[in-house]
Amino acid sequence: MMTVHGMAISGNCYKLRLLFEQLGLPHRWVEVDSVHGETRTPEFLAKNPNGRVPVLELEDGRTLSESNAILCYLADDTPFLPADRWQRAKVMQWLFFEQYSHEPYVAVARFIRLFLSADHPRRTELPRLLERGHQALAVMEQHLADHAFLAGPAWSIADIALYAYTHSAADGGFDLSDYPAINAWMERARVQPGFVAQGR
Amino acid sequence: MMTVHGMAISGNCYKLRLLFEQLGLPHRWVEVDSVHGETRTPEFLAKNPNGRVPVLELEDGRTLSESNAILCYLADDTPFLPADRWQRAKVMQWLFFEQYSHEPYVAVARFIRLFLSADHPRRTELPRLLERGHQALAVMEQHLADHAFLAGPAWSIADIALYAYTHSAADGGFDLSDYPAINAWMERARVQPGFVAQGR
Structure with missing residues (x-):
């Protein structure tokens, strides 16, 4: 195992x-x-x-x-990573987007707010993290406005990777109410077979 | 084309x-x-x-x-991305390491020193970028001390991705003289068939 x-x-x-x-x-x-x-x-x-x-x-x-x-x-070899070469490339694009343009802002803002004291010097990073995180969320919103999922026609590991920190973005101080397509996509996430909520 | x-x-x-x-x-x-x-x-x-x-x-x-x-x-379907599932996973591990733990420090330090004025406020980021960049270089050095290439026995896109900013790390203020295994690996890089130096 x-x-x-x-x-x-x-x-x-x-x-x-x-x-x-x-x-x-x-x-x-x-x-x-x-x-x-x-x-x-x-x-x-x-x-x-x-x-x-x-x-x-x-x-x-x-x-x-x-x-x-x-x-x-x-x-690998499951529907979560498509066999089609172009669709797989698009999954990879979103996975690298997540680690380079989304996680370093959305996840780091959450880390600072959840784990560091109210007077910690790293709190000064929050305005820049919020600005850059919203840029990443806007890229997702634009795409999801006319696509059900991030890469190709079905739920994939691209969606899993971006759901992980997007659904908890409020912990980092992100207000998602202006992102209707992201909210609709998160609803679709929660009805995928085998979906589990994040533990705390 | x-x-x-x-x-x-x-x-x-x-x-x-x-x-x-x-x-x-x-x-x-x-x-x-x-x-x-x-x-x-x-x-x-x-x-x-x-x-x-x-x-x-x-x-x-x-x-x-x-x-x-x-x-x-x-x-895809070339020797630069191995067909073996585990070796391919190791290529992916280094590719994500590059974008999350290496590029944001080694490349960003280079950007600040090459493109921003000597009194630009972002210059204050350099000490932290150097510290985190050296942490990434130390991870590479440790691995390359007993492996010829980063992922598996042969040159792959993992090596290409990490060569790109490692070979020009001095532009960002990184002294590579204490990284013998990285230097030996860069020498191996330069003798790969089809190798081209970076243009300026």
Whole structure:
């Protein structure tokens, strides 16, 4: 059985939980508290020298890091990662968009507001994070205004990756009420077979 | 023939040039000056609503953005993206590492030093960018100390993606003299068939 080393409150880790549930794949979950240094122990760094969750560990001990790389690995040869070359390329486009243009703003704003004290110096980053996060949300909104899903005609790991931090964007101070297409897409997400809400 | 809308000095665009040359694939290059607003025109935003180079345009007008997604698309069914599921997952791991843990520091430091004035306020970001960039370089160094290439036994798009900004890291103020394994790997990069140096 595969093991996920993850932190339930992390959107990057929730992505994996969602895909495992949607694939109906049994897995073991080992909770790792990255906020309190558990990703910096020698044992954890042996699994991921970059010191981040999630990490997927195969039964034979091989490990894979980077949430979206793990999604690609698990979704290979399933409908969550289309076989068509162009559609697969579009899934990849949204996965890289998520890690470069969305997560560093939407997820980091959430981290600062959920985990750092009210007078922490990193709070000064919030206005810029909100500005850049809204730019990413606007790109999603524009696309979803005339597409049901992000990449191709069906739900895919592109949707899973972007749902993970978009659905909890309010934690970071993002008001999503001006994004009707994103809200409609999130409703479609919640009725996908095997959907599970994020734990806390 | 495919068209790349890119900026020669950008490492993200150089990745595509390198892969096109190594694949021996003819292509057209349209130079776009992203530093001076050419990625914010309505024409460009129609190709990539996220307003970034590079963009790949197929002969029929379909467009694909995100440099590493374009690498995956072009490398599909070639030795640059292994067919083996685990090796391919490891390529993906390094591609996401590059966009999340390397480029935002190594490339952004280079951008600030090459393009912004000596008294620009963003210069205050440089110490943090150097610190985080060195963390990413240390992860590469550790891996390359006992592997010839980043993902599996052969040169792949993972190496192309990370070569793009590592070879020019000095532009951002990174001293690479303490990274012998990275330097040896860059020497191996330069003798790959079809290798081309980055234009300026």
